[in-house]
Amino acid sequence: MHHSFIVKTSGWAQQMFLYFLVSGTHSLVTVHQPPVLTTALGHDVIMPCHLNLSQNEKMMTPPVLYWVYLTQDGTDNPRVWIPSEKYDGRVELLDNNPNTSSKSILLKNVQWADSGKYQCKVSVITEGDRFRRRGNDTLLMVYDTMILKLTGHNDSLLGCKVNVTRDPGFVLSIFHDGFKLQPVDTAPGDADAVLPYVTLSETISLRSKGQYECQLYLNEDLVTKSIFNYHTPVAADDADAQTNVSLTCPTTVSGVVVFPEPWPLYMALLLVPITILLGLTSALLMRMYRCRYR
Numbered sequence: 001m002h003h004s005f006i007v008k009t010s011g012w013a014q015q016m017f018l019y020f021l022v023s024g025t026h027s028l029v030t031v032h033q034p035p036v037l038t039t040a041l042g043h044d045v046i047m048p049c050h051l052n053l054s055q056n057e058k059m060m061t062p063p064v065l066y067w068v069y070l071t072q073d074g075t076d077n078p079r080v081w082i083p084s085e086k087y088d089g090r091v092e093l094l095d096n097n098p099n100t101s102s103k104s105i106l107l108k109n110v111q112w113a114d115s116g117k118y119q120c121k122v123s124v125i126t127e128g129d130r131f132r133r134r135g136n137d138t139l140l141m142v143y144d145t146m147i148l149k150l151t152g153h154n155d156s157l158l159g160c161k162v163n164v165t166r167d168p169g170f171v172l173s174i175f176h177d178g179f180k181l182q183p184v185d186t187a188p189g190d191a192d193a194v195l196p197y198v199t200l201s202e203t204i205s206l207r208s209k210g211q212y213e214c215q216l217y218l219n220e221d222l223v224t225k226s227i228f229n230y231h232t233p234v235a236a237d238d239a240d241a242q243t244n245v246s247l248t249c250p251t252t253v254s255g256v257v258v259f260p261e262p263w264p265l266y267m268a269l270l271l272v273p274i275t276i277l278l279g280l281t282s283a284l285l286m287r288m289y290r291c292r293y294r
């Protein structure tokens, strides 16, 4: 009884396999791509796509990959991979082997017009069938360099500005030593419908010294941030504020990082010739000493 059960399992598995082939249930082949991606203007972005094939599905030929940009009206969707004229020279495959499950592409030098939805599609030929699977679209959103600086005629305000793809999910906030500040002025983006992006802006009044941080969120995810260190408390009168305000340039965390001068390295480099010189001098002195007292 028990024995026969074991013998039968392989037959059962085969039947299941046949069932999937015959019934045309292709739930065992899926295409995965992330729902949302953000990238800085002018940068390159990897758009992931992954073909998931269950063990018992065998492809007869390497799968054929397509990526398309979904236009808003849904017509004339340009092909991103294999690149149509519009994308020529701007798109690369991350993995050139057509047999691997990675179907990700690299889109280079992202522009505002690249904001939007992208779909990854894969054509598969298995032993019993040929069909096409598509991913659930990736929405690409673009942001420009964030600017965080003193504003107002007496530098009593700190303003944060950033241009982003038009989307209600983008939110700017300014924090002081970890606490969120109430803005004195905020612009959710002017309604210039001609431009493919909006300028988000937020201003707070400076209270005390410390670290001010402007953060750009897309829904729950931190996209980019910028830090401003304010060293001296705002003084009572204007003259004080003018002379005694000391600032450091804002450091854009997601962008260029400025490294301090490598003074220890310079010292080390200087020390080498000095040590050699000292060695030579002492050797010379020793010889002179020996000569004199010989």
Ligand SMILES: *[C@@H]1O[C@H](CO)[C@@H](O)[C@H](O)[C@H]1NC(C)=O
Pocket (backbone or CB within 6 Å): 030, 031, 032, 033, 135, 136
């Ligand atoms: C695509 O979305 C549908 C509906 O939201 C979901 O049922 C399906 O599992 C998703 N497919 C993938 C591959 O994530």
Ligand SMILES: *[C@@H]1O[C@H](CO)[C@@H](O)[C@H](O)[C@H]1NC(C)=O
Pocket (backbone or CB within 6 Å): 032, 050, 052, 053, 054
């Ligand atoms: C691929 O499918 C298997 C089950 O068939 C699942 O365990 C695995 O998580 C899937 N991989 C991805 C990337 O979704």
Ligand SMILES: *[C@@H]1O[C@H](CO)[C@@H](O)[C@H](O)[C@H]1NC(C)=O
Pocket (backbone or CB within 6 Å): 060, 061, 062, 097, 098, 099
């Ligand atoms: C991909 O697989 C096919 C057989 O299905 C083989 O002929 C081909 O050489 C493989 N290509 C690479 C780059 O491995």
Ligand SMILES: *[C@@H]1O[C@H](CO)[C@@H](O)[C@H](O)[C@H]1NC(C)=O
Pocket (backbone or CB within 6 Å): 144, 145, 146, 147, 161, 162, 163, 199
């Ligand atoms: C946003 O774009 C406008 C041009 O429309 C430009 O003048 C402005 O400097 C940009 N703002 C930022 C913060 O980059």
Ligand SMILES: *[C@@H]1O[C@H](CO)[C@@H](O)[C@H](O)[C@H]1NC(C)=O
Pocket (backbone or CB within 6 Å): 152, 153, 154, 156, 234, 235, 236, 237, 238, 241
């Ligand atoms: C800076 O100007 C604002 C009005 O623009 C004023 O309310 C504030 O008192 C001024 N701050 C100082 C330190 O003078």
Ligand SMILES: CC(=O)N[C@H]1CO[C@H](CO)[C@@H](O)[C@@H]1O
Pocket (backbone or CB within 6 Å): 239, 240, 243, 244
């Ligand atoms: C105008 C003024 O009050 N200047 C002050 C700025 O801060 C230095 C100390 O760092 C004081 O000595 C100055 O009097």
